[in-house]
Amino acid sequence: MTADESANDHAAVEALQRLGLSNYEARVFLALQKLGTGTAREIHEVAEIPRSQVYGAADELEERGLVEIQRSTPKRYRPVSLDAARAHLTAELERERERAFDYLESVQRERDGDETREDVWTIRGRGPISERLVELASRANESILFAADATEFVSASFAEALAEQAADGIDVTVVSANAPVRDLFDGTGVTTVDVAGGSTDFVGRVFIADDDVILLSAVGGGGLTEETAIWSARTALAIVLVRITRDGIETLAYD
16 A cells, blocks of 8 residues: 555545544445455455454444445445445434534523623624624513614624514614614514714614613724623623613613
8 A cells, every 4th residue: 555545544534533433443444445345354454453343343334324244154244335324424423413412502501590690791703792692682581772873783693583582572672873773673573763863972782681681892993893892691780780871872862
């Protein structure tokens, strides 16, 4: 075997391992691709693994649906088609992915309230802030108040979350001096308030949910990507900030 062939074989084995096969399973499967069909001895010679390990690896591959076994003397092994192998491994990866994330979600639910025990959390960057807003909006139980003066501050997923909450009976209000921002919520059940008469130099976004969740962001000199936010939920500080911020917005909106 040339150095290039050896390197390619090694890369193929590593790739198969990333797809869930053990090292021996990957080497046996690769060897069978070269042989077509083979006995344990022939596989051992091509795969360069102990002959005693071929049997166990081949049996595991059969259980995975990747290898067929002919019950002859000696046994002969044959790989399934590559299309079938691809389908089996893809389905197996999907099952593992679902199992892993189902468990992670259960762990997350267990600590759901834990992350709010600290008073304030900081987030940097428009994308992460938008993602946090979607999460906070989806958890609201009674009311949401959102203020921003640029459509760039309203991601599609956040606008959808607000519309869904409004459809579910949550009192959702969007305050903005910018007509295109308000237009995003036409026909959604979201109440929009024009504050064109108010004056403010603030550039960022404000989010309040119920009476105890708040997110405030501000933009630095580098543009929207330099946006930084603080948020707090179900803490004494959040309640105080909600009262102060809501009063300020209502002054702009209704005075």
